[in-house]
Amino acid sequence: MTAATVTHAPLHPQIAAFHRRQRLKRLALILSAAAFALLVMGLPVIAIVARAFQEGLAVYAANIVEPDTLHAIGLTVLTALIVLPINIVYGIAVAWAITRFRFPGRRILLTIIELPFSISPIVAGLCYLLIYGATGLVGSWLDGWNVQLMFNLTGIVLVSLFVTCPFVARELIPLMQVSGRDQEEAALTLGASGWQTFRHVTLHNIRWALLYGAILANARVMGEFGAVSVVSGNIRGETMTLPLQVQLLYDDYNATGAFAAATVLTLIAVITLVLRSLIEARHPHAS
Amino acid sequence: MTHVLTTGLVPSGPTRRGARRVLPGFGLTLGISLLFVALIILLPLSGLAFQMAQLGFPDYLNIILSERTLAAFSVTISAAALATVFNATFGLLLAWVLVRYEFPGKRLLDALVDLPFALPTAVAGIALVALYDKSGWMGMLLEGMGLKVAYTWWGIALAMIFTSVPFGVRTVQPVMESLSPDMEEAARTLGARDLQIFRHVGFPQLWPSFITGASLAFARSLGEFGAVIFIAGNMPFETEIASLLIMIRLEEYDYPAASAIAGTILGLALVILILANIAQGRAARHLNGGK
Numbered sequence: 001m002t003a004a005t006v007t008h009a010p011l012h013p014q015i016a017a018f019h020r021r022q023r024l025k026r027l028a029l030i031l032s033a034a035a036f037a038l039l040v041m042g043l044p045v046i047a048i049v050a051r052a053f054q055e056g057l058a059v060y061a062a063n064i065v066e067p068d069t070l071h072a073i074g075l076t077v078l079t080a081l082i083v084l085p086i087n088i089v090y091g092i093a094v095a096w097a098i099t100r101f102r103f104p105g106r107r108i109l110l111t112i113i114e115l116p117f118s119i120s121p122i123v124a125g126l127c128y129l130l131i132y133g134a135t136g137l138v139g140s141w142l143d144g145w146n147v148q149l150m151f152n153l154t155g156i157v158l159v160s161l162f163v164t165c166p167f168v169a170r171e172l173i174p175l176m177q178v179s180g181r182d183q184e185e186a187a188l189t190l191g192a193s194g195w196q197t198f199r200h201v202t203l204h205n206i207r208w209a210l211l212y213g214a215i216l217a218n219a220r221v222m223g224e225f226g227a228v229s230v231v232s233g234n235i236r237g238e239t240m241t242l243p244l245q246v247q248l249l250y251d252d253y254n255a256t257g258a259f260a261a262a263t264v265l266t267l268i269a270v271i272t273l274v275l276r277s278l279i280e281a282r283h284p285h286a287s
Numbered sequence: 288m289t290h291v292l293t294t295g296l297v298p299s300g301p302t303r304r305g306a307r308r309v310l311p312g313f314g315l316t317l318g319i320s321l322l323f324v325a326l327i328i329l330l331p332l333s334g335l336a337f338q339m340a341q342l343g344f345p346d347y348l349n350i351i352l353s354e355r356t357l358a359a360f361s362v363t364i365s366a367a368a369l370a371t372v373f374n375a376t377f378g379l380l381l382a383w384v385l386v387r388y389e390f391p392g393k394r395l396l397d398a399l400v401d402l403p404f405a406l407p408t409a410v411a412g413i414a415l416v417a418l419y420d421k422s423g424w425m426g427m428l429l430e431g432m433g434l435k436v437a438y439t440w441w442g443i444a445l446a447m448i449f450t451s452v453p454f455g456v457r458t459v460q461p462v463m464e465s466l467s468p469d470m471e472e473a474a475r476t477l478g479a480r481d482l483q484i485f486r487h488v489g490f491p492q493l494w495p496s497f498i499t500g501a502s503l504a505f506a507r508s509l510g511e512f513g514a515v516i517f518i519a520g521n522m523p524f525e526t527e528i529a530s531l532l533i534m535i536r537l538e539e540y541d542y543p544a545a546s547a548i549a550g551t552i553l554g555l556a557l558v559i560l561i562l563a564n565i566a567q568g569r570a571a572r573h574l575n576g577g578k
Contacts, residue, residue: 120510223407
């Protein structure tokens with residue numbers, strides 16, 4: 001199916017015609033794939049940038065430094081800073097337990113780890129309200145202690161953890177399974193402590209996969225909309241993450257402001273894709 | 288996302304039973320994992336199950352069979368179905384082009400395929416409205432042709448297409464990479480044409496991953512919220528999706544109704560993923576010679 005190889009000897013006319021047809025088909029397929037990608041994925045990105053800068057650079061800058069938008073950016077970054085370390089610790093722990101030991105319920109655990117990816121964001125948010133909300137099973141008990149988990153930063157963090165927890169684990173598990181336990185056992189035999197073994201052997205082997213998973217998780221934490229909008233309470237200037245702020249501005253008929261805020265999220269998405277393809281190109285085993 | 292995909296790769300674990308406690312950290316890592324899984328995943332999900340159990344079957348039916356809920360389900364499911372068919376088809380095309388051909392801009396195309404996963408859904412939502420409402424570039428073009436996309440059912444389908452593009456491509460792609468050209472060349476020497484080769488030689492091998500990709504895209508589209516609500520118009524009975532109806536019931540503090548709709552959507556998505564898993568397993572066994 002690949003393009004005709006160039007030969008110097010004169011080709012039989014029928015073969016030359018066949019090659020010509022193949023080249024044409026190839027060109028048609030590539031062009032239609034590119035047209036689809038440009039139309040469905042490329043145009044929206046161009047539209048965001050065009051709309052954000054429609055009224056000039058000064059208006060754009062004013063929209064970005066608007067206090068509520070700045071606050072939303074800060075809250076989004078803060079959420080990611082809390083969620084990512086927990087995700088990384090959980091991802092390593094669960095991958096270590098699953099790939100290094102055999103215990104009853106191991107397969108069930110493996111299925112449960114992936115479960116959050118099959119649950120839609122709104123349903124996830126609803127589940128959290130039902131349990132951790134003020135009328136929920138756990139929430140009402142905590143309410144007696146004057147602890148509220150929902151409609152504040154804690155709620156946003158908890159639901160973000162739910163939505164992103166599979167990312168790191170699912171990168172690490174296949175890799176640690178393939179690399180096996182031999183190197184770690186060798187290190188232990190040579191007298192390394194468990195922590196030293198983990199730091200110098202395991203972490204060294206999984207560092208790219210770990211980074212890869214963390215980058216994907218980060219993009220999702222910063223961009224999550226549905227689940228967060230259920231539990232955030234949508235308090236202006238307080239519990240609005242950046243995606244929620246985009247919606248708020250848009251519903252307030254401040255479309256230019258919404259698109260300005262959206263460019264920040266688009267930039268994060270583009271950086272994510274670039275980092276991802278760099279890691280994939282240099283360390284193909286990491287993905 | 289690739290819940291179904293990974294089940295095929297379940298690691299088998301260390302086999303030397305006697306040596307299972309050589310490495311340290313079993314209690315610590317399993318403890319962290321179980322605590323996290325219990326508090327973050329299982330407890331919240333049990334909340335939905337508990338709420339639905341409390342509701343009782345007659346009340347559940349009353350909520351689900353109300354005209355507005357049924358309309359929301361039919362809008363959601365039909366748009367998701369269109370998006371799935373569309374993405375399954377174009378997923379094959381994109382995967383084929385990415386696997387078989389070398390051309391300038393290939394890495395950009397490859398990155399574009401992942402864009403819908405990286406771009407926040409709310410951003411995608413307002414971008415699609417900007418493009419397809421009557422003052423947008425595409426909107427003006429399509430309006431001239433008599434098709435209204437923004438604030439109609441077509442807009443919902445379009446948003447679902449955008450968010451589920453990667454499933455159609457990324458599930459088929461690795462299998463396509465592993466196809467050996469020998470069989471295709473054999474078919475060609477026997478006189479088969481391109482489409483015949485694809486239909487009878489390539490596609491049967493891609494079929495299991497094709498089902499997986501389509502079911503993941505469908506499940507994702509069923510639950511999509513952020514990208515859809517901006518472009519949907521959100522008119523009850525006409526352009527209101529199930530996720531939005533859950534949100535509306537929540538804002539009315541009608542938790543039972545929200546849970547009934549959410550449980551149904553979740554159940555539907557899980558049934559589809561499980562069915563796809565079974566179909567995929569069968570197809571894979573068939574390919575491996577009926578074992």
